[in-house]
Amino acid sequence: MLRAILLAVGLLLGTGGPLAADPLADIRAGNQAFADGKIEQAVVAFSRAIDGGGLDPDSLALAHNNRGVAYGELGDFDRAIADYERALQLRPGDPKSVRNLRIAHTRRGLAAARVGEVDRALGDLTRAIELEPEHPTAYVRRAELRLERGEVEAAIGDLEAAARLAPDNREARTQLDRARSLLAARSTAAAKAEPAASPTTTRTAAAPAATQPTSRPTAEPSSDTLASGAAGVERAGKRAADSTQRVPAEIGSGLRFRVNADVFVRAEPSTASAAIGSLRRGVEFTARGEDKGWFKVELADGLNGWVYRRFLEPVEASAR
Secondary structure (H helix, E strand, O other): OHHHHHHHHHHHHHOOOHHHOOHHHHHHHHHHHHHOOOHHHHHHHHHHHHHHOOOOHHHHHHHHHHHHHHHHHOOOHHHHHHHHHHHHHHOOOOHHHHHHHHHHHHHHHHHHHHOOOHHHHHHHHHHHHHHOOOOOHHHHHHHHHHHHOOOHHHHHHHHHHHHHHOOOOHHHHHHHHHHHHHHHHHHHHHHHOOOOOOOOOOHHHOOOHHHOOOOOOOOOOOOOOOOOOOOOOOOOOOOOOOHHHOOOOOOOOOOEEEEOOOEEEEOOOOOOOOEEEEEOOOOEEEOOOEEOOEEEEEOOOOOEEEEEHHHEEEOOHHHO
Protein backbone atom coordinates (compact mmCIF):
# COMPACT_ATOMS: atom_id res chain seq x y z
CA MET A 1 0.00 0.00 0.00
CA LEU A 2 2.76 2.43 0.98
CA ARG A 3 4.61 1.57 -2.22
CA ALA A 4 1.50 2.48 -4.29
CA ILE A 5 1.19 5.87 -2.56
CA LEU A 6 4.86 6.68 -3.17
CA LEU A 7 4.50 5.65 -6.81
CA ALA A 8 1.51 7.97 -7.23
CA VAL A 9 3.44 10.89 -5.70
CA GLY A 10 6.34 10.17 -8.02
CA LEU A 11 4.08 10.21 -11.05
CA LEU A 12 2.61 13.60 -10.06
CA LEU A 13 6.07 15.09 -9.66
CA GLY A 14 7.35 13.56 -12.85
CA THR A 15 4.46 14.77 -14.99
CA GLY A 16 4.40 18.34 -13.68
CA GLY A 17 1.17 17.77 -11.70
CA PRO A 18 -0.10 19.94 -8.86
CA LEU A 19 2.65 18.93 -6.42
CA ALA A 20 5.30 20.09 -8.89
CA ALA A 21 3.90 23.63 -9.14
CA ASP A 22 5.73 26.30 -7.14
CA PRO A 23 4.30 29.75 -7.94
CA LEU A 24 6.82 31.54 -5.75
CA ALA A 25 9.61 29.84 -7.66
CA ASP A 26 7.97 31.04 -10.88
CA ILE A 27 8.01 34.61 -9.58
CA ARG A 28 11.69 34.28 -8.72
CA ALA A 29 12.36 32.83 -12.16
CA GLY A 30 10.51 35.73 -13.76
CA ASN A 31 12.54 38.23 -11.77
CA GLN A 32 15.78 36.59 -12.84
CA ALA A 33 14.74 36.44 -16.49
CA PHE A 34 13.84 40.13 -16.37
CA ALA A 35 17.21 40.97 -14.81
CA ASP A 36 18.92 39.02 -17.61
CA GLY A 37 17.04 40.98 -20.25
CA LYS A 38 14.90 38.01 -21.25
CA ILE A 39 11.64 39.92 -21.06
CA GLU A 40 9.44 37.43 -22.93
CA GLN A 41 10.61 34.62 -20.64
CA ALA A 42 9.83 36.81 -17.65
CA VAL A 43 6.25 37.27 -18.88
CA VAL A 44 5.87 33.51 -19.28
CA ALA A 45 7.17 32.84 -15.75
CA PHE A 46 4.97 35.49 -14.13
CA SER A 47 1.95 34.23 -16.07
CA ARG A 48 2.62 30.70 -14.90
CA ALA A 49 2.69 31.93 -11.29
CA ILE A 50 -0.55 33.87 -11.75
CA ASP A 51 -2.44 31.15 -13.59
CA GLY A 52 -1.23 28.28 -11.43
CA GLY A 53 -3.12 29.39 -8.34
CA GLY A 54 -1.93 28.95 -4.78
CA LEU A 55 -0.57 32.49 -4.28
CA ASP A 56 -1.76 34.56 -1.35
CA PRO A 57 -3.17 38.03 -2.28
CA ASP A 58 0.08 39.89 -1.60
CA SER A 59 2.15 37.47 -3.68
CA LEU A 60 -0.43 37.52 -6.46
CA ALA A 61 -0.35 41.32 -6.47
CA LEU A 62 3.43 41.16 -6.73
CA ALA A 63 3.22 38.79 -9.70
CA HIS A 64 0.76 41.08 -11.51
CA ASN A 65 2.90 44.14 -10.80
CA ASN A 66 6.07 42.45 -12.05
CA ARG A 67 4.37 41.14 -15.18
CA GLY A 68 3.07 44.65 -15.79
CA VAL A 69 6.63 45.95 -15.70
CA ALA A 70 7.68 43.31 -18.22
CA TYR A 71 4.75 44.14 -20.52
CA GLY A 72 5.72 47.79 -20.30
CA GLU A 73 9.26 46.99 -21.42
CA LEU A 74 7.76 45.21 -24.42
CA GLY A 75 5.64 48.26 -25.24
CA ASP A 76 2.38 46.43 -24.48
CA PHE A 77 0.92 49.20 -22.32
CA ASP A 78 -2.66 47.90 -22.44
CA ARG A 79 -1.69 44.65 -20.74
CA ALA A 80 0.69 46.48 -18.39
CA ILE A 81 -2.11 48.79 -17.23
CA ALA A 82 -4.48 45.85 -16.74
CA ASP A 83 -1.89 44.10 -14.55
CA TYR A 84 -1.24 47.19 -12.42
CA GLU A 85 -4.95 47.72 -11.92
CA ARG A 86 -5.34 44.11 -10.81
CA ALA A 87 -2.40 44.52 -8.41
CA LEU A 88 -4.11 47.57 -6.90
CA GLN A 89 -7.33 45.62 -6.46
CA LEU A 90 -5.41 43.08 -4.45
CA ARG A 91 -3.35 45.67 -2.56
CA PRO A 92 -5.27 49.00 -2.62
CA GLY A 93 -3.04 52.05 -2.52
CA ASP A 94 0.21 50.15 -3.01
CA PRO A 95 2.71 52.95 -3.85
CA LYS A 96 4.76 50.86 -6.26
CA SER A 97 1.75 49.79 -8.32
CA VAL A 98 0.35 53.33 -8.33
CA ARG A 99 3.67 54.69 -9.58
CA ASN A 100 3.96 52.00 -12.25
CA LEU A 101 0.37 52.62 -13.38
CA ARG A 102 1.08 56.33 -13.69
CA ILE A 103 4.19 55.65 -15.78
CA ALA A 104 2.28 53.22 -18.02
CA HIS A 105 -0.48 55.75 -18.70
CA THR A 106 2.14 58.40 -19.46
CA ARG A 107 4.02 56.13 -21.86
CA ARG A 108 0.84 54.95 -23.57
CA GLY A 109 -0.27 58.56 -23.94
CA LEU A 110 3.01 59.56 -25.58
CA ALA A 111 2.79 56.57 -27.92
CA ALA A 112 -0.71 57.65 -28.93
CA ALA A 113 0.47 61.22 -29.52
CA ARG A 114 3.21 60.02 -31.86
CA VAL A 115 0.62 58.50 -34.19
CA GLY A 116 -1.69 61.50 -34.01
CA GLU A 117 -4.25 60.14 -31.51
CA VAL A 118 -4.22 63.31 -29.46
CA ASP A 119 -7.53 62.83 -27.64
CA ARG A 120 -6.49 59.40 -26.43
CA ALA A 121 -3.09 60.77 -25.43
CA LEU A 122 -4.69 63.55 -23.40
CA GLY A 123 -6.92 61.02 -21.66
CA ASP A 124 -3.96 58.89 -20.60
CA LEU A 125 -1.95 61.88 -19.40
CA THR A 126 -4.93 63.17 -17.42
CA ARG A 127 -5.26 59.75 -15.78
CA ALA A 128 -1.55 59.80 -14.94
CA ILE A 129 -2.02 63.16 -13.21
CA GLU A 130 -4.99 61.81 -11.25
CA LEU A 131 -2.90 58.89 -10.03
CA GLU A 132 0.06 60.98 -8.85
CA PRO A 133 -0.86 64.68 -8.92
CA GLU A 134 2.40 65.57 -7.20
CA HIS A 135 4.52 64.29 -10.11
CA PRO A 136 5.35 66.91 -12.81
CA THR A 137 6.06 64.79 -15.90
CA ALA A 138 2.48 64.24 -17.11
CA TYR A 139 1.69 67.94 -16.64
CA VAL A 140 4.55 68.90 -18.97
CA ARG A 141 3.61 66.32 -21.60
CA ARG A 142 -0.07 67.29 -21.51
CA ALA A 143 0.93 70.94 -21.85
CA GLU A 144 2.92 70.14 -25.01
CA LEU A 145 -0.15 68.57 -26.61
CA ARG A 146 -2.35 71.44 -25.54
CA LEU A 147 0.07 73.93 -27.06
CA GLU A 148 0.03 72.00 -30.32
CA ARG A 149 -3.77 72.25 -30.33
CA GLY A 150 -3.65 75.97 -29.62
CA GLU A 151 -5.01 75.60 -26.06
CA VAL A 152 -2.45 78.03 -24.68
CA GLU A 153 -4.14 79.01 -21.43
CA ALA A 154 -4.76 75.38 -20.44
CA ALA A 155 -1.13 74.57 -21.25
CA ILE A 156 0.04 77.44 -19.06
CA GLY A 157 -1.99 76.00 -16.18
CA ASP A 158 -0.28 72.62 -16.59
CA LEU A 159 3.18 74.16 -16.81
CA GLU A 160 2.60 76.35 -13.78
CA ALA A 161 1.62 73.24 -11.82
CA ALA A 162 4.76 71.43 -13.02
CA ALA A 163 6.94 74.40 -12.09
CA ARG A 164 5.44 74.53 -8.60
CA LEU A 165 6.02 70.81 -8.08
CA ALA A 166 9.56 70.86 -9.49
CA PRO A 167 11.07 74.38 -9.34
CA ASP A 168 14.34 73.05 -10.79
CA ASN A 169 12.65 71.47 -13.82
CA ARG A 170 14.25 73.46 -16.64
CA GLU A 171 11.98 71.99 -19.31
CA ALA A 172 8.84 73.10 -17.48
CA ARG A 173 10.22 76.61 -17.00
CA THR A 174 11.30 76.92 -20.63
CA GLN A 175 7.95 75.68 -21.94
CA LEU A 176 6.12 78.01 -19.54
CA ASP A 177 8.06 81.04 -20.80
CA ARG A 178 7.27 80.10 -24.41
CA ALA A 179 3.58 79.55 -23.66
CA ARG A 180 3.31 82.92 -21.91
CA SER A 181 5.08 84.61 -24.85
CA LEU A 182 2.65 82.97 -27.28
CA LEU A 183 -0.34 84.12 -25.23
CA ALA A 184 1.06 87.66 -25.11
CA ALA A 185 1.63 87.61 -28.87
CA ARG A 186 -1.93 86.45 -29.47
CA SER A 187 -3.31 89.15 -27.21
CA THR A 188 -1.29 91.77 -29.08
CA ALA A 189 -2.50 90.47 -32.44
CA ALA A 190 -6.09 90.38 -31.19
CA ALA A 191 -5.84 93.96 -29.96
CA LYS A 192 -4.58 95.11 -33.36
CA ALA A 193 -7.39 93.20 -35.04
CA GLU A 194 -10.25 94.91 -33.16
CA PRO A 195 -12.88 95.95 -35.75
CA ALA A 196 -13.92 99.51 -36.47
CA ALA A 197 -17.15 100.91 -35.06
CA SER A 198 -20.29 99.54 -36.70
CA PRO A 199 -22.01 101.70 -39.38
CA THR A 200 -24.81 102.60 -36.94
CA THR A 201 -22.36 104.20 -34.51
CA THR A 202 -20.89 107.65 -35.11
CA ARG A 203 -17.12 108.07 -35.13
CA THR A 204 -17.17 110.19 -32.01
CA ALA A 205 -19.12 107.54 -30.12
CA ALA A 206 -16.52 104.80 -30.55
CA ALA A 207 -15.42 103.22 -27.28
CA PRO A 208 -11.94 104.17 -26.00
CA ALA A 209 -9.23 101.67 -26.89
CA ALA A 210 -8.57 100.98 -23.20
CA THR A 211 -12.04 99.46 -22.80
CA GLN A 212 -11.74 97.09 -25.74
CA PRO A 213 -10.90 93.43 -24.93
CA THR A 214 -7.45 92.22 -25.92
CA SER A 215 -8.34 88.56 -26.22
CA ARG A 216 -11.44 86.46 -26.80
CA PRO A 217 -10.18 82.88 -26.60
CA THR A 218 -13.66 81.33 -26.56
CA ALA A 219 -15.52 83.68 -28.88
CA GLU A 220 -16.85 82.44 -32.21
CA PRO A 221 -16.06 84.68 -35.22
CA SER A 222 -19.10 86.35 -36.79
CA SER A 223 -19.54 87.79 -40.24
CA ASP A 224 -18.24 91.22 -39.25
CA THR A 225 -15.63 90.49 -36.58
CA LEU A 226 -12.24 88.82 -36.58
CA ALA A 227 -11.55 85.58 -34.81
CA SER A 228 -9.53 85.65 -31.60
CA GLY A 229 -5.85 85.96 -32.39
CA ALA A 230 -6.44 87.21 -35.94
CA ALA A 231 -4.53 90.15 -37.35
CA GLY A 232 -6.09 93.15 -39.06
CA VAL A 233 -6.38 93.09 -42.85
CA GLU A 234 -5.99 96.85 -43.29
CA ARG A 235 -2.69 98.61 -44.02
CA ALA A 236 -1.12 102.00 -43.21
CA GLY A 237 -3.68 102.62 -40.47
CA LYS A 238 -6.68 102.63 -42.85
CA ARG A 239 -9.92 101.24 -41.45
CA ALA A 240 -12.78 99.76 -43.38
CA ALA A 241 -15.70 102.09 -43.93
CA ASP A 242 -18.27 99.53 -42.83
CA SER A 243 -18.61 95.87 -41.87
CA THR A 244 -19.16 94.69 -45.43
CA GLN A 245 -15.62 95.82 -46.35
CA ARG A 246 -13.86 93.81 -43.64
CA VAL A 247 -12.48 90.40 -44.59
CA PRO A 248 -11.83 88.16 -41.56
CA ALA A 249 -8.23 87.01 -41.32
CA GLU A 250 -7.33 83.42 -40.52
CA ILE A 251 -6.90 82.37 -36.91
CA GLY A 252 -3.26 82.72 -35.89
CA SER A 253 -2.51 85.21 -38.64
CA GLY A 254 -0.06 87.94 -37.63
CA LEU A 255 1.80 85.96 -34.97
CA ARG A 256 5.58 86.17 -35.24
CA PHE A 257 7.75 83.05 -34.82
CA ARG A 258 11.37 81.96 -34.93
CA VAL A 259 12.25 78.46 -36.18
CA ASN A 260 14.16 76.53 -33.50
CA ALA A 261 15.42 73.73 -35.79
CA ASP A 262 15.86 72.98 -39.48
CA VAL A 263 12.37 71.86 -40.48
CA PHE A 264 10.32 70.85 -43.50
CA VAL A 265 7.41 72.97 -44.67
CA ARG A 266 4.38 70.79 -45.49
CA ALA A 267 1.78 71.41 -48.17
CA GLU A 268 -1.01 70.69 -45.67
CA PRO A 269 -1.11 70.83 -41.83
CA SER A 270 -0.17 67.17 -41.40
CA THR A 271 3.01 65.14 -41.09
CA ALA A 272 1.59 62.87 -43.79
CA SER A 273 1.55 65.77 -46.25
CA ALA A 274 4.35 66.25 -48.79
CA ALA A 275 7.19 68.66 -48.01
CA ILE A 276 7.22 71.66 -50.35
CA GLY A 277 10.25 73.38 -48.85
CA SER A 278 12.20 73.89 -45.66
CA LEU A 279 13.20 76.57 -43.16
CA ARG A 280 16.57 76.91 -41.51
CA ARG A 281 16.96 77.29 -37.78
CA GLY A 282 16.77 80.92 -36.66
CA VAL A 283 14.56 82.11 -39.53
CA GLU A 284 11.70 84.36 -38.44
CA PHE A 285 8.33 84.69 -40.14
CA THR A 286 4.85 86.07 -39.62
CA ALA A 287 2.20 83.36 -39.57
CA ARG A 288 -0.65 83.62 -42.08
CA GLY A 289 -2.93 81.22 -40.27
CA GLU A 290 -3.17 78.36 -37.76
CA ASP A 291 -4.74 74.90 -37.81
CA LYS A 292 -4.51 72.72 -34.68
CA GLY A 293 -0.95 73.62 -33.83
CA TRP A 294 0.26 74.08 -37.43
CA PHE A 295 1.15 77.58 -38.60
CA LYS A 296 1.01 78.79 -42.21
CA VAL A 297 4.13 80.35 -43.69
CA GLU A 298 4.73 81.96 -47.10
CA LEU A 299 7.92 80.75 -48.78
CA ALA A 300 10.21 82.86 -50.97
CA ASP A 301 8.66 81.45 -54.15
CA GLY A 302 5.19 82.54 -53.04
CA LEU A 303 3.94 79.10 -52.02
CA ASN A 304 2.14 78.73 -48.69
CA GLY A 305 2.95 75.80 -46.43
CA TRP A 306 2.67 74.67 -42.82
CA VAL A 307 5.15 74.25 -39.93
CA TYR A 308 4.39 72.41 -36.69
CA ARG A 309 4.25 74.37 -33.41
CA ARG A 310 6.92 72.18 -31.78
CA PHE A 311 9.57 73.66 -34.07
CA LEU A 312 8.61 77.27 -33.41
CA GLU A 313 9.07 79.78 -30.62
CA PRO A 314 7.11 83.04 -30.41
CA VAL A 315 8.91 86.34 -30.98
CA GLU A 316 7.88 89.17 -28.70
CA ALA A 317 6.36 92.18 -30.45
CA SER A 318 8.99 94.47 -28.89
CA ALA A 319 11.77 92.35 -30.40
CA ARG A 320 10.64 92.84 -34.01
